[in-house]
Amino acid sequence: MRKRGYPLSEQLMDALEERGYRDTAPRRTVAxxxxxxxxxxxxxxxxxxLPGIGRATVYRSLKILVEAGALCRVLxxxxxxxxxxxxxxxxxxxxxxxxxxxxxxxxCDIEDRLxxxxxxxxxxxxxxxxxxxxxxxxxxxxxxxxA
Amino acid sequence: MRKRGYPLSEQLMDALEERGYRDTAPRRTVAxxxxxxxxxxxxxxxxxxLPGIGRATVYRSLKILVEAGALCRVLxxxxxxxxxxxxxxxxxxxxxxxxxxxxxxxxCDIEDRLxxxxxxxxxxxxxxxxxxxxxxxxxxxxxxxxA
DNA sequence: TCATAAATGATACCTGGTATCTGAAGACGA
DNA sequence: TCGTCTTCAGATACCAGGTATCATTTATGA
Ligand SMILES: [Mn+2]
Ligand SMILES: [Mn+2]
Ligand SMILES: [Zn+2]
Ligand SMILES: [Zn+2]
Numbered sequence: 001m002r003k004r005g006y007p008l009s010e011q012l013m014d015a016l017e018e019r020g021y022r023d024t025a026p027r028r029t030v031a032x033x034x035x036x037x038x039x040x041x042x043x044x045x046x047x048x049x050l051p052g053i054g055r056a057t058v059y060r061s062l063k064i065l066v067e068a069g070a071l072c073r074v075l076x077x078x079x080x081x082x083x084x085x086x087x088x089x090x091x092x093x094x095x096x097x098x099x100x101x102x103x104x105x106x107x108c109d110i111e112d113r114l115x116x117x118x119x120x121x122x123x124x125x126x127x128x129x130x131x132x133x134x135x136x137x138x139x140x141x142x143x144x145x146x147a
Numbered sequence: 148m149r150k151r152g153y154p155l156s157e158q159l160m161d162a163l164e165e166r167g168y169r170d171t172a173p174r175r176t177v178a179x180x181x182x183x184x185x186x187x188x189x190x191x192x193x194x195x196x197l198p199g200i201g202r203a204t205v206y207r208s209l210k211i212l213v214e215a216g217a218l219c220r221v222l223x224x225x226x227x228x229x230x231x232x233x234x235x236x237x238x239x240x241x242x243x244x245x246x247x248x249x250x251x252x253x254x255c256d257i258e259d260r261l262x263x264x265x266x267x268x269x270x271x272x273x274x275x276x277x278x279x280x281x282x283x284x285x286x287x288x289x290x291x292x293x294a
Numbered sequence: 295t296c297a298t299a300a301a302t303g304a305t306a307c308c309t310g311g312t313a314t315c316t317g318a319a320g321a322c323g324a
Numbered sequence: 325t326c327g328t329c330t331t332c333a334g335a336t337a338c339c340a341g342g343t344a345t346c347a348t349t350t351a352t353g354a
Contacts, residue, residue, distance in 0.1 A: 127224065202342095206341075
C-alpha cells in the first residue's frame, strides 16, 4: 500500500478512482482519517472520529476500500472485526495479543500445504481465511518471564 | 462429540454440567433444538425456532456450549458466523461454498508449519484461526464442468 | 424443606451492518 | 456555461448478533 512521495490518503482515493468511484469530499475525509491510523481499528471507532460524516457513508467507504484492496479486514482473537491498511493481494496477519500490533505475512502457501489433506477428503480448496495470534518481538522483550 | 447410546442433547447437557452449569428446562430445550441440526446454523435461526425461550437465554446457551467445546463457531465465506456441533479440541473446517457442507479437519499442524516464518519475524505463535473454503465431494460430482 | 446461588426473561442498549429514499454534488456533452 | 444524467450523501429505518441490568423464578444440596 504505502508508497513514498505523496499522501497515503491520496493513494486510497486513487484506489477508489481506479475502480470508477468518484472523488467526493466525504470520501476524502474518511480516507484522511484512515490514513492516520497506525493500527487496525473498529468501524464504530472510525465513525466516532467523523461526526460530520453520515454513518452509511462511513460504512460504505470501508466496504469499497476493502473491495479495492486498500483496506483489509482483520479478525481479532476476541471475535471482533477490525480494519487495517495493508498490502494488496492475498496475505495473512501476525496479531500480537498483548499490544495489538499486526504484521503482514506475505507469501502464503497454505493451500499447497492443504492439498494432500484436502485430497483425502475429496475436497477442492478454493480459498481460506487464516489469522495468527501470538506475541510480537517487542512484547516478548518486555515480558521475558512468559516469552 | 457424538457418542452412541444416548441422545446428543443429553451429551450437550452433560458437557454443561461438567462445567458446573445447572440442568434447566430452557437449556434442555435449546440443547434439543441444536441436537437436531444437521448443519451449521445462525444464532438468530435457532432463536426463531424457540419462541418460548428468551433471547438472552439462547445466546447465553450458545456461548457456554462453545466454551464447553460442544459447539464451535464457523466463519462462513460471506463473513457470517454460524454454530456447529463438532469435535472437541482444536480443529478446522472444510466448508463447501456450494452446499454449505462442513467437514471437520482434525490433526492441525499449521503452527508447526508457521514456526520458521514466525521466527523470521521474531513472533511467538500462540494460536490461530483457519477456515478452508472450496467444493465438497458431492458438489464436485454434480458440477463436473467446473470441478 | 428451605436457604442460597444461579438462571431466566424482559428490557434496554450496543456494534456493525444493509435498504430505501430525497436532495446534493460530480461528470460530461452541447 | 449550462443542462442532464448519474452517483453519492445523509437521514431514517431496519436487521443480526450480541451484552448489561435487574426483578423473578428455579435448581441444588445442606
Ligand atoms: Mn492485511
Ligand atoms: Mn468444528
Ligand atoms: Zn505486541
Ligand atoms: Zn458441497
